[in-house]
Amino acid sequence: xxxxxxxxxxxxxxxxxxxxxxxNMRYMREGWVYVDGNDADGRSVVMFRKRKDKLxxxxxxxxxxxxxxxxxxxxxxxxxxQEQWIWILDLAAYSPTNAPPLxxxxxxxxxxxxxxxxxxxxxxxxxAPSIFQLAWKVLYPxxxxxxxxxxxxxxxxxxxxxxxxxxxxxxxxxxxxSMFTTHKNSSSSSKVPDTAAANGAANEHHADAQITLDxxxxxxxxxxxxxxxxxxxxxxxxxxxxERNMELLKACGW
Numbered sequence: 001x002x003x004x005x006x007x008x009x010x011x012x013x014x015x016x017x018x019x020x021x022x023x024n025m026r027y028m029r030e031g032w033v034y035v036d037g038n039d040a041d042g043r044s045v046v047m048f049r050k051r052k053d054k055l056x057x058x059x060x061x062x063x064x065x066x067x068x069x070x071x072x073x074x075x076x077x078x079x080x081x082q083e084q085w086i087w088i089l090d091l092a093a094y095s096p097t098n099a100p101p102l103x104x105x106x107x108x109x110x111x112x113x114x115x116x117x118x119x120x121x122x123x124x125x126x127x128a129p130s131i132f133q134l135a136w137k138v139l140y141p142x143x144x145x146x147x148x149x150x151x152x153x154x155x156x157x158x159x160x161x162x163x164x165x166x167x168x169x170x171x172x173x174x175x176x177x178s179m180f181t182t183h184k185n186s187s188s189s190s191k192v193p194d195t196a197a198a199n200g201a202a203n204e205h206h207a208d209a210q211i212t213l214d215x216x217x218x219x220x221x222x223x224x225x226x227x228x229x230x231x232x233x234x235x236x237x238x239x240x241x242x243e244r245n246m247e248l249l250k251a252c253g254w
Contacts, residue, residue: 005115017069019254027066031240035073042080043121045235048089055100076252084121092127123151124229158226
């Protein structure tokens with residue numbers, strides 16, 4: 001894997017990236033994905049903000065290069081000897097009309113898995129609308145079981161706070177209960193579920209329970225305990241600032 005990554009870095013000219021290449025891209029101007037600082041232990045916090053605009057397939061190569069730049073920034077931004085990151089995915093504005101092409105999403109997952117393995121510490125999927133369950137059923141088989149175990153679905157209303165996006169007012173609905181079922185057996189398995197198994201998910205759930213898609217063996221996912229996300233509310237609630245992002249990028253040596 002190391003040899004393949006070194007060859008990939010050379011082919012993609014990753015080490016030749018310059019801030020000027022990305023500074024005027026709309027992904028950076030509008031804050032689609034960006035590094036937003038560090039957690040208390042020094043891990044980089046990566047913010048993904050689902051914007052209302054749809055990412056066209058024609059921008060696939062440009063977007064993947066931008067994502068590589070963001071990921072490289074996250075590596076540069078780590079402190080206190082940390083080697084992992086935390087992702088916060090704000091999906092409040094997600095809809096079928098602005099969902100990214102599946103091929104781009106899978107390419108990003110492949111990018112992370114092939115060239116930045118074992119980097120994920122935690123991923124918080126925040127205020128996902130109920131319609132997102134359809135996308136999740138498609139993506140689920142392509143997300144390895146280790147990554148799934150590190151992902152938590154969060155609703156900010158569980159913290160007795162209003163979601164920061166107006167479109168999130170009814171975002172959570174009951175989709176978690178339709179997607180997940182409480183699983184009390186602590187054994188684990190790397191078996192990947194099929195879509196039919198995902199469609200059979202039952203309705204029983206609990207906010208603090210460890211949960212799994214029904215029929216998915218022991219490939220666990222968590223509907224997260226809201227308190228675990230509390231330290232990261234400041235990242236979620238703080239609007240994106242292009243100027244602040246530029247300061248961080250320059251501090252990282254870009």
